[in-house]
Amino acid sequence: MNDMRISERTVDTTKAKIAARKVQVHYGANHALKDVDVDILDKTVTAFIGPSGCGKSTFLRCLNRMNDTIPGCKVTGKITLDAEDIYDPKVDPVQLRAKVGMVFQKPNPFPKSIYDNVAYGPKIHGLTRNKAELDEVVETSLRRAALWGEVKDRLSSPGTGLSGGQQQRLCIARAIATSPEVLLMDEPCSALDPIATAQVEELIDELRSQFSVVIVTHSMQQAARVSQKTAFFHLGYLVEYGETGHIFTNPSDPRTESYISGRIG
Amino acid sequence: MTDASIPHTPARVSLIAPDERTRKRNAAERRFRAYGLAAVGVGLLALVVLMASILGNGLSAFRQTYVTIEATLDPAILDPKGQRNPDDLAKVSTIGYGRQIDAAVSAAVARAGIPTDGLTDKQMSGILSKEAPAQLRNKVLADPSLIGQTVPLRMLANGRVDGFFKGRVSLASAELDSNTSPEQLELAGAMRAAGLMEVGFNLGFITWPDASELRPEAAGLGVAMLGSAYMMIIVLVLALPLGVAASIYLQEFAPRNRWTDLIEVNIANLAAVPSIVYGILGLAIFINFAGLPQSAPVVGGLILTLMTLPTIIIATRASLDAVPPSIRDAALGVGASKMQSVFHHVLPLALPGIMTGTIIGMARALGETAPLLLIGMVAFVRDYPAAPPEGFFDPASALPVQVYQWTQRADPAFVERASGAIIVLLVVLMLMNTAAIILRRRFERRW
Numbered sequence: 001m002n003d004m005r006i007s008e009r010t011v012d013t014t015k016a017k018i019a020a021r022k023v024q025v026h027y028g029a030n031h032a033l034k035d036v037d038v039d040i041l042d043k044t045v046t047a048f049i050g051p052s053g054c055g056k057s058t059f060l061r062c063l064n065r066m067n068d069t070i071p072g073c074k075v076t077g078k079i080t081l082d083a084e085d086i087y088d089p090k091v092d093p094v095q096l097r098a099k100v101g102m103v104f105q106k107p108n109p110f111p112k113s114i115y116d117n118v119a120y121g122p123k124i125h126g127l128t129r130n131k132a133e134l135d136e137v138v139e140t141s142l143r144r145a146a147l148w149g150e151v152k153d154r155l156s157s158p159g160t161g162l163s164g165g166q167q168q169r170l171c172i173a174r175a176i177a178t179s180p181e182v183l184l185m186d187e188p189c190s191a192l193d194p195i196a197t198a199q200v201e202e203l204i205d206e207l208r209s210q211f212s213v214v215i216v217t218h219s220m221q222q223a224a225r226v227s228q229k230t231a232f233f234h235l236g237y238l239v240e241y242g243e244t245g246h247i248f249t250n251p252s253d254p255r256t257e258s259y260i261s262g263r264i265g
Numbered sequence: 266m267t268d269a270s271i272p273h274t275p276a277r278v279s280l281i282a283p284d285e286r287t288r289k290r291n292a293a294e295r296r297f298r299a300y301g302l303a304a305v306g307v308g309l310l311a312l313v314v315l316m317a318s319i320l321g322n323g324l325s326a327f328r329q330t331y332v333t334i335e336a337t338l339d340p341a342i343l344d345p346k347g348q349r350n351p352d353d354l355a356k357v358s359t360i361g362y363g364r365q366i367d368a369a370v371s372a373a374v375a376r377a378g379i380p381t382d383g384l385t386d387k388q389m390s391g392i393l394s395k396e397a398p399a400q401l402r403n404k405v406l407a408d409p410s411l412i413g414q415t416v417p418l419r420m421l422a423n424g425r426v427d428g429f430f431k432g433r434v435s436l437a438s439a440e441l442d443s444n445t446s447p448e449q450l451e452l453a454g455a456m457r458a459a460g461l462m463e464v465g466f467n468l469g470f471i472t473w474p475d476a477s478e479l480r481p482e483a484a485g486l487g488v489a490m491l492g493s494a495y496m497m498i499i500v501l502v503l504a505l506p507l508g509v510a511a512s513i514y515l516q517e518f519a520p521r522n523r524w525t526d527l528i529e530v531n532i533a534n535l536a537a538v539p540s541i542v543y544g545i546l547g548l549a550i551f552i553n554f555a556g557l558p559q560s561a562p563v564v565g566g567l568i569l570t571l572m573t574l575p576t577i578i579i580a581t582r583a584s585l586d587a588v589p590p591s592i593r594d595a596a597l598g599v600g601a602s603k604m605q606s607v608f609h610h611v612l613p614l615a616l617p618g619i620m621t622g623t624i625i626g627m628a629r630a631l632g633e634t635a636p637l638l639l640i641g642m643v644a645f646v647r648d649y650p651a652a653p654p655e656g657f658f659d660p661a662s663a664l665p666v667q668v669y670q671w672t673q674r675a676d677p678a679f680v681e682r683a684s685g686a687i688i689v690l691l692v693v694l695m696l697m698n699t700a701a702i703i704l705r706r707r708f709e710r711r712w
Binding site for chain 2: 011066069071094096097098101102103104106108109110120121122124171173175176177178225
């Protein structure tokens with residue numbers, strides 16, 4: 001596989017799924033994210049790249065309000081999902097997170113069976129009416145996460161007994177089981193070996209047909225391989241955002257160029 | 266990089282022959298290991314001495330001397346009116362029954378052909394416990410048809426006679442003893458040889474209530490064990506839900522600010538408050554202010570709950586804290602509410618730690634004496650408390666308090682009783698700790 005292969009740039013839509021305007025994030029006195037404006041498109045993989053501590057994960061966690069759980073974190077500005085302000089006081093973050101799923105850096109399956117891991121989301125949101133429907137959701141989710149073939153005979157064995165790559169795909173299956181509209185992935189491959197990484201990347205490309213996927217990554221090759229749009233963050237600023245091919249071949253900002261060519265970061 | 270020359274080149278160190286530094290380092294390590302071993306050894310030795318002393322003194326409490334004789338229950342004394350009317354029967358005091366026993370003993374001794382050396386009937390029956398007439402009376406009142414029959418009786422021997430067979434009392438010491446004469450002990454020896462007396466398992470030590478100073482042979486742990494069990498029920502029912510709920514709130518929901526910090530520091534301090542202080546608090550609040558009865562398991566249980574709460578809260582918070590944050594993220598990430606994430610994922614993972622903390626806190630409460638002394642549980646209680654919940658308000662004793670009480674009595678037979686009670690207490694504590702270990706093993710899950 002050519003590591004610097006630029007994936008097919010077929011952006012099917014120009015409809016913005018998530019729109020962020022003037023987003024500021026403060027952790028206590030630390031101003032972590034400054035004036036971020038971005039439109040994340042539907043059915044597109046968007047990659048956030050940038051050096052450590054640049055705010056890309058922070059911004060990702062703003063999109064499903066996971067930052068609410070961090071004491072001292074304050075988000076200002078406006079983020080809309082389908083034109084609804086997700087920081088509106090009337091919004092229940094629990095409902096939001098069912099629509100905006102998340103996959104974390106380290107695979108974190110629940111210490112329960114594979115089946116229960118996937119079934120948990122649909123259960124708590126009441127998405128299914130009976131066991132047969134739930135079984136179907138579990139199977140579909142595991143199939144879409146390309147894990148069904150490997151685990152279909154041991155759905156009742158613990159999810160923590162799988163290999164790292166399988167665990168991460170299980171987490172993806174768990175995230176898509178609630179039929180989210182957006183899937184956020186925070187460095188989903190950083191704890192995986194190259195083979196598992198390739199599997200997950202392939203999966204991300206397939207998921208694009210149903211969801212808008214936002215992926216934070218430290219690997220520029222990965223961003224180039226999986227994404228159609230790329231955003232480069234540096235020191236809390238969104239420096240450049242555009243077509244992945246454009247960012248990697250012809251960046252307009254000198255900071256982006258320095259980072260991509262390995263001079264900073 | 267720099268031009269500065271290295272001041273001196275160290276001599277090449279052989280890997281085979283260690284240099285001075287290495288030797289010193291290794292010697293220090295060996296010394297440290299020796300200290301560690303010595304410390305463990307001293308601890309083990311102390312434990313062995315403790316166990317040997319307690320077992321040596323206390324095991325004999327589980328064996329007791331019994332006298333087995335046949336007695337003819339004379340209707341003329343026990344039921345002068347001959348109506349078998351329960352009210353009339355109850356009028357006959359233990360003195361009447363004592364005469365029956367006097368007669369029965371001398372008859373049995375004569376039948377066995379044992380020389381009596383001029384001992385009177387009264388002196389002969391002195392080898393029996395002072396509890397014996399009362400036991401016989403209870404038996405007859407329970408079954409009046411026994412009157413007029415010749416029934417086999419198995420009665421407690423006197424504490425001195427019991428001590429004689431256990432080696433605590435000798436003929437020489439009986440010489441100086443106003444309670445028992447050497448002749449009585451010789452008679453007891455002869456009766457044992459004739460099969461009228463035997464040493465057997467002492468179930469009464471577990472089931473009977475406490476007995477007075479003069480009848481150590483009849484003293485048992487029944488009331489104390491019931492009292493302790495009642496208190497443990499109260500502690501479990503109150504401290505576990507309160508403690509777990511408080512810890513979940515403090516750990517998972519409460520904002521981190523000055524107030525929660527203050528609460529946290531105070532909980533840690535409460536865990537270190539001497540138990541007698543809790544006793545004074547309980548006396549002031551539960552008895553003087555709230556008007557709850559003295560000596561009642563409910564008050565003891567409430568005080569022990571207060572004492573156990575900090576332990577449970579600290580253990581629960583520690584085990585909640587040990588659940589990796591990634592599990593909480595995972596639950597929140599699929600859209601679980603805070604409470605769902607805690608009750609579906611965090612709490613089950615913390616459960617083994619919570620159970621261990623609870624059982625260890627309860628084990629500590631079970632062995633607690635000082636606060637119970639202050640609320641009157643040190644009283645001499647002969648009546649079993651009723652079944653819960655009414656029984657929670659009846660007077661009762663507690664295991665550690667019973668030990669304390671028995672060690673204060675003059676009769677050396679109570680040394681054996683106190684040590685026996687300590688054995689019972691230790692066995693219960695060991696069972697609780699074993700349960701804690703088993704529960705932790707069973708429910709421990711890895712992630």
